[in-house]
Amino acid sequence: MSRTGARPRVLVVGAGLAGTATAIRLLHFARRPLEIVLLERRPDYRSAGVAYHRDGNPWDHVFNIQAGRMSVFREDVLDFVHWANQEADRRDWPQRWAARKFTEQGPAPRRIFQDYLDDRLAEARRESCPGTVLVEADGEALAMDPRGRGFEVTIGHLCANGLDGLRPGPLPDTKVLGADHVVLATGLELKEPPFAAEVAGHPSFVRNPYSAAGVRALTRLRPDATVAIVGSVLSAYDSAGLLLRNGHTGRIHLISKSGTIFRTYPDTHEHGVVRLPRPETLLEPYRGPEEFLARAGAAWRAACSTVREQHPGIAPVIVSERVAKAWEPYLPEIIERIPTDDLRRLLDEFATTIAALRVGAVKYTMAVIEHAMRTPDGPVELVVGKVRAITPARSGRLLVSLAPQHDGRTLEADLVVSNFGRESDYAKVDGPLWRDLLRKGIAVPHERTGRGLEVDACGTLLDGDGRPAGPVSTVGVPREGDEIVRHGRTGAFAFNLAAIKNHSVSVAAHVVEQLELRQEGLYDIAARHPHYRSYASNPEEADRAALEESVVLEVRRLATRERREREALDSRLIASIHSMGGLPALPADVSRPDRLMRAVVNRVAVERLNDVSVTPRQLRRQLGIGNVDKPEG
Known part of the structure; x- marks a missing residue:
């Protein structure tokens, strides 16, 4: 759509980390008047998303990685640390954090990240070029329709000041907003665990531990209660750590299909990059998953040995992370040899293991968990098994049944916390916007991995024929599958800050470039x-x-x-x-x-x-x- 006589409009759908980071870059990169509409359906998630919003992150929830890696600007690595030490308003902070000097290697509470992003967005707005406007709007994007060279986006319950050019929507409480470019930064989508269908509304079942209700359930639980936490990923440690720091003495079962426990970063850990030769054996013809895994294991052990020999200064617990990141440039060529069905199965089966190889957690988070697991008769027990079903017990508690081929037993708990994760298959996502985009063919699930959506190198959505679906870009989670096959980036992708930072730069630059070329009549040159x-x-x-x-x-x-x-x-x-x-x-x-x-x-x-x-x-x-x-x- 060409909005004749008006400044171009970019609609960013989602104002969490990915959307806010992209809006900041748009404000920095724009050299001409531009209107940026930052739309968020949950006001409490603005500049935060599920990972950082205050209601779901008590003060004991800290970043999984060191504070020095949390800058929203990759080119200004210590910006967050400097903000926390010099600019943050600490008047309402508890004393243990208010009196703290933050360091590059140390921890920091996740809930302050919302204030940091708010401040950096406000700064970007002040320093934007004349005529550039940021509109922070509340509402939910429900549908998108191509119009000319842009989109008309139907938004439910839109509330914003400074937006013009609106026309009445087709339904009550909706408005239609024209946009020259749309950026989708919708974040993660919750997966409904099939094993918990009978207890979805049960008061002792916590589906989202990062919600205000989830935090209340954990903090108000009696100290001697039995808790089952499904999953052993980093979010599970937040729940267990919150209980333990509040003096919990009852049994905490950490249930994990893989039995994976994440590594603890050393106090002196810094981000680093090593270079390793291509694992040539993994580029041999593919002969099935078992044979491939055997080759991968041998190549992995050899690579780890090389890092230990050539880089003796690297702490042993960091070696796997260095190898995983050093292999990323080679993974696309390796992945290309694996049939689609096998690739999907391998990614599903080893998702947690891969994530644990690629990233660890800070000592603040892990120390309390490790102490509770090491102490004789300590409250935390790692249970290796796959959950088959969670059902109500006559006592009012919940029964957690494990699959026979794993542990096979049934645990009874006063509270069950599900960290079952997100829905990465967008064909199964239930939100109205994604249903609309897939139905119209504007978005297509990622064919090779079944994770995220098909996009090009600039993050533009591709249709079923592999062509750009229009001026619509994606940032963050929806690009997981493409990141795996294009760049070899695996691991805990939902909260991969490094990937989101890179996306925000490339998408914002691409959007500004396309709008400027259009204004100058050069849009079709490429x-x-x-x-x-x-x-x-x-x-x-x-x-x-x-x-x-x-x-x-x-x-x-x-x-x-x-x-x-x-x-x-x-x-x-x-x-x-x-x-x-x-x-x-x-x-x-x-x-x-x-x-x-x-x-x-x-x-x-x-x-x-x-x-x-x-x-x-x-x-x-x-x-x-x-x-x-x-x-x-």
Whole structure:
């Protein structure tokens, strides 16, 4: 849709971490007037989502990773720590946190992340270019219809100030909002556990431990009660840790099909990247899952041995994480050899194991769990088994039955907490928006993995024919399957902050680029001349230095939060691009080759900002961005 006479409008659906991070980048990247509508159906989730909202995160819930890895800006690794120490309003914090100086390796409570994102969004709004507007709207996106070169989005119970151009919707309490581009940042979708159908509304069953009701159920439980926690992923440790820190003495059963317990990060742990050779044996012809797993196990053990020998300074508990991340560049080629059915089964069977290899948890979370498990007759017991059913008992308690091929026993509990996880198969997601998008073919479930949706390299939704479904992008969880097969990124993807940060940069840059090209009448150039982008990797020798200068300037512009500095960098960038001349790959009659060169430079700059082969601190040094190691506190 072309909104004639108005500034372009970008609708971001979902205002949790992914949506807020993308809105921040849009405010930074826009060089012309732009309206950004940040839509959230749950006001308490704004700038937080399920992972960080205050009502579901008491003060004992801390980040699973160190505070120094929680910056919303990958190129400014310590931004969150500096905010917590220098800017955060601590007046309502409990003393144990209010008096704390946060460090890069230390813990931090998850609930303060909402304030951090709020502050960074407000800062981005203040520092945006003139004419750029941010509208924070409450409401639920229900349906989308292509209109011209945009979408009309039906929104239920829309409440927002400053929105114009609305027209009455087809149903009571709905409005139709025109958007030139839509960004879907809807976060995780809860999976309904089939084994708990009989107890879905039972007062002793907690389906969502990150809800206000879930937290109340845990904190008000009598100390000697028996608790069963289904799942041993990181969210399960939050529930168990909350009970133990409140003096719980009754039995806590951690029920895990795989028996996986996550590793504890050392106090001095820092994010790092090692380089390993390709695991050549995994690139041999695929001969079935058992044979493949045997090869994978042998290659894994060899890689871990190599890291221990070549990097003796790496703590033993971190070796698996280093290997898992070093293998990511090779996984797409390996995955390509595995048949779809086998790939899906392997991902389902080993999801928790893979997540535990790739990420650990901070000592604050794990110490209380490990102590309770190590103590003779301690309250925490790891139960290895698959839950077959949860049913009411005559006593009013709940019965948790395990599958015969596993433990086989039945546990009776006063409270059952389900960490059964999220629904990654969007064909099964029950929300009205996703049902609408799949029915219309605007979104298609990811074919190879059954996780997330089909998207292109820019995060644009693809239809059933593999073509862009329109100006609609995705950030975060819906891209899980694509991230696995395109980049080899596996693990606990629902809360993968690194992936969300990269998505927010690339999607925001792509959206701004597309809107600017449209305004300049160059929107169809990429379709008519798709090879123009390859000029960045194969420039004429005479232009190489000028191209590099332009890319460095664009990287710094994208990474700069102050408007005046961005504008100065933009002026220098325009002059640098003009010095390069035209694009030899394009026909001579194409107008504004300098503008297309700008798009090329932007793409290369985004790739550099999102380079995961180096740590954020190494990236900062390589790109010459600001002060690499600002003092903490």
